[in-house]
Amino acid sequence: RTYRIAVIAGDGIGKVMPEGVRALEAAARSHGFGLELDWHDFASADYYVRHGRMMPEDWKEKVGTADAIFFGAVGWPEVVPDHISLWESLLQFRREYDQYVNLRPVRLMPGVPCPLAGRQPGDIDFWVVRENTEGEYSAVGGHMFPGTEREVVIQETVMTRHGVDRIVRFAFDLAMKRERRHVTSATKSNGIAITMPFWDGRVDAIAQEYPDVTRDKYHIDILTAQFVLNPQRFDVVVASNLFGDILSDLGPACAGTIGIAPSGNINPERAHPSLFEPVHGSAPDIAGQGIANPVGQIWSGAMMLEHLGEAEAAAAIMSAVEDVLQTPAGRTRDLKGSADTVSCGKAVAASL
C-alpha cells in the first residue's frame, strides 16, 4: 500500500517539515508501506508575495486526490496580516474539506518538564475535540460608521444542529473507546445567551444515545481553571471552535509545552483529505535558527498514519518520540535539552 501525501510546510518554523517527513519515511520503511509525497509551496507568505494570494485557484486539484495533507504552520504577520494568511489557507482547508473535527491530545510525556507542580506522566492524558468549521470563527457581520466616534462592529457566531450534533457525537464515540468513558462539555451558557444554551441542549440530547458515557459540563472560564488545578479530571473534552482553540493550547501548556502538541483536522467520513499539523504556529521569533522543536510535526505525522489505518506505525513513532524525549541529548532547548531541530528529528528516525 502506498499513501499519497500532500506536504505543505508553510511559514517560519513550519520548515521543521523535513523532520516530520523523516519520521514518516522511517516508519514506512519499517512497516512496509509506501509514501508518495507531493510538496507544495503555497499556503505561505512567500507564495503570497509572489502571487498576491495564499493559494492557487486550483488548489483543490492539487491536493484533492491526496490521502491526507501534512501541514507545517502558516503565518508571517510582517508580510501578510494573520487574518488574511489564515483565512485564505488553513481555514479554507478546514471548511472546504469539511474537516469538522479538530482533534488534539493533551498528554504529559516522560522527560518533558511540567509547569504544574507534582504532576507525573499518566496524570494528564485526555483529548480535546474541537468543532472546526462553524461557531465563533465566522466572517459574517459588519462594520458601521467606520472611522467615527459612532463606529460599531458586529460579528456573528453561527451554530447549526448539523454542526453541533456531529462533533458531540464524535466526542462520545471517542469516549466509548477509552477506559474512563467520560465527556466534559465546555459551555458559557450563563453569559453567551443564545448559542451556548443551544449547545448545551444538543449535548444533552446526544448524550442520551450514550448511556455508558458519564459526563459533566463547565463554563469555559472555570474550565480553564480546572485544566490547571485538576487536569487528571478530564478524559474527552468537547468544545466549540473558539473554546476548543483555547483549550487545546492551554491543555498542552499544562502538559509542558505547546511545542510538541499535534493535531488532526479530520473529515471522519473521508469524503475529503484530512489535514495534520502541529498546534504551534510559525513562531517568527525563533524561525530560521534551526532550534525549533520538530516533535509537534512528528507527532502530527503519527496521528496521520493512525488516521490512514497504520496504527502500528503510528505507535512506533510515538514510542520513538518517548525514547528521544527522555534524554537531554534528544530534547531541543525549549525542553531543557541540547538537540537542535535536525538532531532531534534524526534521533527519532534512528530510534524507529
Added chain:
Amino acid sequence: RTYRIAVIAGDGIGKVMPEGVRALEAAARSHGFGLELDWHDFASADYYVRHGRMMPEDWKEKVGTADAIFFGAVGWPEVVPDHISLWESLLQFRREYDQYVNLRPVRLMPGVPCPLAGRQPGDIDFWVVRENTEGEYSAVGGHMFPGTEREVVIQETVMTRHGVDRIVRFAFDLAMKRERRHVTSATKSNGIAITMPFWDGRVDAIAQEYPDVTRDKYHIDILTAQFVLNPQRFDVVVASNLFGDILSDLGPACAGTIGIAPSGNINPERAHPSLFEPVHGSAPDIAGQGIANPVGQIWSGAMMLEHLGEAEAAAAIMSAVEDVLQTPAGRTRDLKGSADTVSCGKAVAASL
C-alpha cells in the same frame, strides 16, 4: 464620613457575606469612618421562587443611592437556569449602571499553595482589565427552524469604538500607575475576523497616547498557555468581555485558587454605584456547609474601600488577609487549612 453600601448576598456560598461585612466593619472602626448597610434579598433564587423574577421592578430605587454595592454570588441552577438568573441580576447591574470595567487582581499570596511549579509570591502579580458591558455577552441574535434538522442559531458579538476605547484607556491608565508600565492585549484577530481586528486597531490607536507604556498582544489561545508557562510576564492584561472572563478565572487559578479572588465592576465616572464581588460563583456543591472560603468576599470589600477612597483601610484589610493566610489555622480547607468560614472571617477581623 459614612458610606451607604447596598449588600446583596445572593445564593449559595454568597452567604459568606457576613464575613465580608465583618471585615468592613472592623476596618471602619479602626479607620474612623461609618458604614450604613442596606441588606437586600433579591438577586437570588429564593427571591425568584417567591416573586417569579430575580429583582424587583424598582431595584434602581433600592440601590441607586448607595455609594457601592457589595455583592456575594448568584446562581442556583436547580431552581433557575443560569442564563436567566445571571442576565436578570448581575449582568443587569453591569449594564444598567455602566460598570464597564471589570477589574481583577491576579496575585500569588503568601501561604496559598500554588499549582504552578516553583512560583513564589511576587512572581505572579498582575491585573486583568475586562470589558464588562458589550462584546461577546449579548442577547442579540436568533434561532431558526427550532427543533428540526435545519436548526440554526446566531449570536452577535457587538463592539463599539466607545466601548473598546474606554476600557483600553483604563488599562493604560492603570499601567501608568504601576512600576512596569506594561499592557498586554488579548486578541484573536487570526480567527475572529471582524471584531478582533477592530479591537487590535483601537488598541494600537489608544496606545499612541501612552508613549511611556510598553505593550504586546497575544491571541487568546496562546495567552492562556502563557499564563501557565510565564505568569511573571504580565502587568496589566486588557481583554474583551469573554476573554477577560476566561483570563480572570484562569489567572487566579494559576495563583492558587479562584476561592480568594475579588473583583470590581466599576463605573469609573462614578455616575452610578460600582459593584464588588468575589470571582467565585455560588458553588452549590459546597454551599451551606460553613466551609466556603470568605477571603474572596473580604478582598472584594478591600477593593470597594479603595474605590471609595479609603486606601489605608483597604491596605489594612489586605495585610490582615495576608497574616491569616499564612497560618494553617487561618486558612479554610480548600487551602489545606483547618478554619471554617466563620473562624477565617473572625481571624481577619481580629488581625485588623
